[in-house]
Amino acid sequence: MSYTAIILMFLLAQQSQLTDLPCSSCHTSDNWTPLASPLPFNHDQTLFPLRGRHTKAACIQCHGGTTVTERHRFSAAETECNSCHMDIHYSDFGEDCQRCHDTESWVMDNWWRKHDLTLFPLTGAHRLLPCGDCHGAQFSRITGNLTTDCYDCHTQTLAEVISTGDHTENTDCIFCHNTRAWSPVDMSHHDYLFPIYSGNHKGTWTSCEAECHIDPNDYSNFSCGLNGVCHEHNESQTNSEHDDVGNYVYESQACFNCHSSGGGGD
Template sequence: NTPTDCVGCHLDDFNATTDPDHEMAGFPMDCTECHDEGAWIPSSFDHNNIWPLNGAHASLSGECLSCHSEGYENTPTDCVGCHLDDFNATTDPDHELAGFPTDCTECHDEGAWIPSSFDHNNIWPLNGAHASLSGECLSCHSEGYENTPTDCVGCHLDDFNATTDPDHELAGFPMDCTECHDEGAWIPSSFDHNNIWPLNGAHAIISGDCLSCHSEGYENTPTDCVGCHLNDFNTTTDPDHELAGFPMDCTECHDEGAWIPSSFDHNNIWPFNGAHAIISGDCLSCHSEGYENTPTDCVGCHLDDFNATTDPDHQSAMFPTDCIQCHNEGAWIPSTFDHDAMYFPIYSGKHRDEWNTCMDCHFNTGNYALFSCIDCHEHNNQTQVDDDHSEVPGYQYESNACFMCHPNGEN
């Protein structure tokens, strides 16, 4: 009955070993787990092959019972199996009260239990007002640490719903809090409407009445005036914007001060003088074709007047269509043109009733500065005219020479 197991011969070695104390530590008596036949010392056992003794664990390498007080079978390999007392005794923050998960590796490493290796900023930075909550874990993790929301409204929905100036819920504000708030504080908001669309003039009065512009929500809010002021446009009657076909670019005639009075002054574009002042409210009289490319020369509006004039007949006489040569803004009739006073008497003196049309004297209808004195029936006989001027020094049978000597048509 000679024993075949090691301890049968090596029990004294087993009991006498103190580093570590096999008997006190309750080591199993299967010597082959830690020794081989080479020698009792050194042992062939290497704890690192089973569970490495790193960091603070290295200082316990000879204190086997610190981890194996219950024996060597089923020794826990998760941290909390040995460190549950540390977990429960921690108060800053209180792990048990806060319901921390018991996977210690999320916040600690083998260097030491304290300080923790956990840095909240690596997961979600505690900036601004959040920094004051750094030890109050339940303020954000009341439902646990899994699936904690990372969007602001996940924690601040009550703030959102309780806000009344302006009422976020009633106004249908989007729930992306970062659009209007930062981590400094919920109040005051970091939102400045002027950075998106300045609230100037009359708009400043409605700065808190969000729905006046955002009744359809906050996406794609129009930035052109008519997007909000179409009713003002359609109901304006002096002048009637819709009937007159006004363009819908309100900034051409209005500013943010008020819809009424309009900031538009027609005189800055085209002054209403004389007879034009009478039609200052009758926009279609000049803008019947719209407001783009409205003519600024007189004949653009007065061609019918030009063609209908018979005394003298402008069209037949082939008058130039530069109306300002003979008319002003006072009225079409009477004309400001006075042939007798300005050029040559044809309505008085010897030439009165001696002509029928302008072309009797003005042979070039493209240039009324040109005229003829020698083509009419009284002066077209050069022999007779030469005889009449035989004693006139420097006489010439030529129209300009005639005018030089007879500027009033008299002998």
């Protein structure tokens, strides 16, 4: 996105007016102080709704200043956590404290819930691991170079299975495994490559090797039913159906190139 456009928009928007709050939002007609109780002003309508301990804080703790005028410039108050609170992590974990903490207390008593709101919810075996298994000793990898790629944590596991000679060097673990256990193999992600759990091929196969992956030692060698197992893909019928298709050849890779989603009309 062009920064220039944003800055232009920013400058044009300067015509906006700052509307001060009416005095009655906080004060009574009897006297300036004490403030009205309960306060008529709804802080939830600002960019910083008050929750938890913030509801107990005195207004002046955030709306500071050396004069009454400055303290009444409410919109000047910062809304970032680190504008009031010291970040003991020195921003190593980012500036969004609410990812882990809440306004009730800095102590994290239900951190699991926070993880569920990330793109890597703790399911299956991951739910049962001590934090340090992924995040390192003393949480040195809360974020940093920690990614959602399986091999980022399972480097050793991958190296071990590759060394046996019975496993490919493919690092996309999720295409054959899930987060619950290494075995049994879970091919649920096959639909991202070729739909077999949905569409025309749902329920039409019995095992990986029986119909498609004719070479159990090389799963990249597949057949689109050209081995005679799938009756609708016999050569004469298929040739007849493709007599108007240029560069047509009766070959599995060519089938896949045009029919990657498994549909006849692709």
